[in-house]
Amino acid sequence: MKKTKGLDSWLERLKRLERRYYLADYxxxxxxxxxxxxxxxxxFEERVFPVLPEPASIQSLLIFKPDDIGDAVQALxxxxxxxxxxxxxxxxxxxxxxxxxxxxxxxxxxxxxAMEVKMRGRRFPSLPLEKSxxxxxxxxxxxxIFLRTYPVFFSYFLKIPAKAKIHPADPRLVSDSVYRMPVTxxxxxxxxxxxxxxxxxxxxxxxxxxxxxxxxxxMQWNDEDRKSLSLAFVGEKPKxxxxxxxxxxxxxxxxxxxxxxxxxxxxxSKFSATPVIVGGPxxxxxxxxxxxVQTQGQLNLMQTAHLISESNAFIGNESGPAHLAAALxxxxxxLMGGHSLPAEWAPxxxxxxxxxxxxxxxxxxxxxxxxxxxCLKELRPERVLPEIESFLLRHAFPTDSGI
Numbered sequence: 001m002k003k004t005k006g007l008d009s010w011l012e013r014l015k016r017l018e019r020r021y022y023l024a025d026y027x028x029x030x031x032x033x034x035x036x037x038x039x040x041x042x043x044f045e046e047r048v049f050p051v052l053p054e055p056a057s058i059q060s061l062l063i064f065k066p067d068d069i070g071d072a073v074q075a076l077x078x079x080x081x082x083x084x085x086x087x088x089x090x091x092x093x094x095x096x097x098x099x100x101x102x103x104x105x106x107x108x109x110x111x112x113x114a115m116e117v118k119m120r121g122r123r124f125p126s127l128p129l130e131k132s133x134x135x136x137x138x139x140x141x142x143x144x145i146f147l148r149t150y151p152v153f154f155s156y157f158l159k160i161p162a163k164a165k166i167h168p169a170d171p172r173l174v175s176d177s178v179y180r181m182p183v184t185x186x187x188x189x190x191x192x193x194x195x196x197x198x199x200x201x202x203x204x205x206x207x208x209x210x211x212x213x214x215x216x217x218x219m220q221w222n223d224e225d226r227k228s229l230s231l232a233f234v235g236e237k238p239k240x241x242x243x244x245x246x247x248x249x250x251x252x253x254x255x256x257x258x259x260x261x262x263x264x265x266x267x268x269s270k271f272s273a274t275p276v277i278v279g280g281p282x283x284x285x286x287x288x289x290x291x292x293v294q295t296q297g298q299l300n301l302m303q304t305a306h307l308i309s310e311s312n313a314f315i316g317n318e319s320g321p322a323h324l325a326a327a328l329x330x331x332x333x334x335l336m337g338g339h340s341l342p343a344e345w346a347p348x349x350x351x352x353x354x355x356x357x358x359x360x361x362x363x364x365x366x367x368x369x370x371x372x373x374x375c376l377k378e379l380r381p382e383r384v385l386p387e388i389e390s391f392l393l394r395h396a397f398p399t400d401s402g403i
Contacts, residue, residue: 051178053143053164055086055204062092062136062144063109064157065099066117066127069301069320070345071193072099073327075147076106077214078197083108085205092136101302102324105225106217111136129156145204146173149183149196166203179203190344214348216327221306228303229310232276232295240273240397241293243308243325245316247283250366253318255335255376261288262381263315263388268292270389271397273312278304278321313396315388322347331395333388338363338375352391354384 061082065075072095082091090110093103100114113135118126144162146154151172158165158175167173169180181203184191191199198209207213229237244264248254264275274293277286281297299307305324308314314325315333318340326332326347333352336342338361342353355361356378360371368375 052203052206053166053179055089055206058086058089058142058164058204060090060092060138060141060143061086061204062094062141062160062162063147064144064153064160065093065095065147066115066125066153066156067096067099067148069099069102070323071148072096072102073216073320073323074193075197076216076327077194078147078201079103079106079108080215080217081198081205081207081209081213082201085207092138092141094132098301101300102305105219105221105302105305107220108217125153125156127153127156129159133160143179143204145200147197147200149193149200166200168200190341192346192348193344194348196344211348216329219302219305219309219328221302221309225302225306228299228307231298231303232293232307237310238274240271240312241276242267242271242273242313242315242392242396243311243321244275244277245279245314245319245321246277246286247279248317248319250339251373252339252363252365252368252375253337255317255337255379256373257286259379259381260286263385264289264292266381266385267315267388267392271312271392273397276307276311278307313392318345318347326351331391333391335376335379335384337361337373339365350395352387354379354387 063079065072091108093109093112095103095112095114096117097114100112103109103112113132115127115132120126139161141160141162143164143166144157144160146157146165146167149168151170154173157167164179165175165177166179166181167175167177168183170183181200183196183199192211194214195209195211198213202209246255246257246260267273268275268289268291274291275289276293277295278299279296283296285294285296286292304321305328308321308325308330309328311330313331313333314322316322316335318334318336322332322334326349329349331350332347333354334347336346336353336355338358341362342355346353356375358371358375361375
């Protein structure tokens with residue numbers, strides 16, 4: 001643990017230095033956009049056109065998205081838009097092995113190649129790019145798009161054989177490409193991550209996006225996915241159940257373990273609904289509550305997604321399953337710490353965010369160095385249960401539930 005905290009501290013110092021170094025460049029980019037505007041009393045007329053690739057000329061587009069589950073879910077509205085606005089373009093996707101099934105179930109992509117991505121810390125990735133690219137049916141692409149807002153993996157993106165390379169206009173992303181899209185990242189206003197990714201694809205779709213455009217695709221379940229119910233339940237599915245995901249790697253995003261049992265005990269009693277715990281094989285069993293179903297390590301990603309789609313609601317930490325639940329249209333309750341900004345990372349849709357307003361947020365730290373996880377420990381069961389109950393009564397349970 002001490003070694004992890006030391007590495008985390010070193011990386012955060014590096015991030016703060018990087019932010020100071022680039023902040024002036026961000027400000028310069030914002031000012032330049034103002035400078036390009038026509039002065040009210042200008043003695044001449046001038047029109048400035050952004051450099052845009054012609055969509056009709058793009059027959060093959062590679063989408064570079066080697067991210068984890070939550071980030072992959074946030075990219076789905078952008079993929080929906082690319083498919084809708086570029087119906088004749090073949091869409092190729094390069095992604096992680098763990099997220100490939102998620103993208104496959106959308107039916108939006110023509111070809112998907114999954115890579116094994118290894119990370120040393122949070123900034124030093126390793127992936128088999130050349131081997132992965134060789135699996136596509138074409139050796140070169142008309143365009144490639146960096147569907148990310150952070151610089152990790154960008155050096156790999158630059159090696160992709162594409163005639164045009166599209167990425168955010170960001171001083172950390174240095175290339176000779178003329179196809180750079182201003183994306184709302186830093187400054188007074190930070191758009192939600194799903195809208196930031198839509199801003200990137202807007203260079204091709206030529207649209208201005210709002211939350212109304214953050215539309216998720218309908219999942220195309222297969223027989224293996226539908227086994228989730230028989231794997232989770234002995235006999236018939238309960239009339240009402242809600243899915244719980246109490247696990248996440250970073251302690252700054254993990255709701256305290258001792259709080260979960262009283263929360264689940266109350267909700268089980270109030271709604272006569274079965275709590276179903278989901279998680280990976282590395283996640284421990286939770287004790288102290290009878291009648292709870294625990295599926296840790298029993299379901300794969302898409303079986304977990306299918307189970308969520310059959311539930312009344314989802315409750316969990318700010319992590320991949322929470323974003324997945326929101327994308328599936330389920331009422332989603334997120335117990336969110338100070339790690340990230342809700343305005344940028346909260347699950348969308350019928351979503352309730354419960355958080356404590358602490359001055360150190362967002363910290364983007366894996367561990368809490370000073371304040372003893374006040375952002376999460378302030379969310380005591382007696383404080384959050386009235387909000388959870390009210391939300392579930394409005395969105396999750398039908399009128400015939402006896403409530």
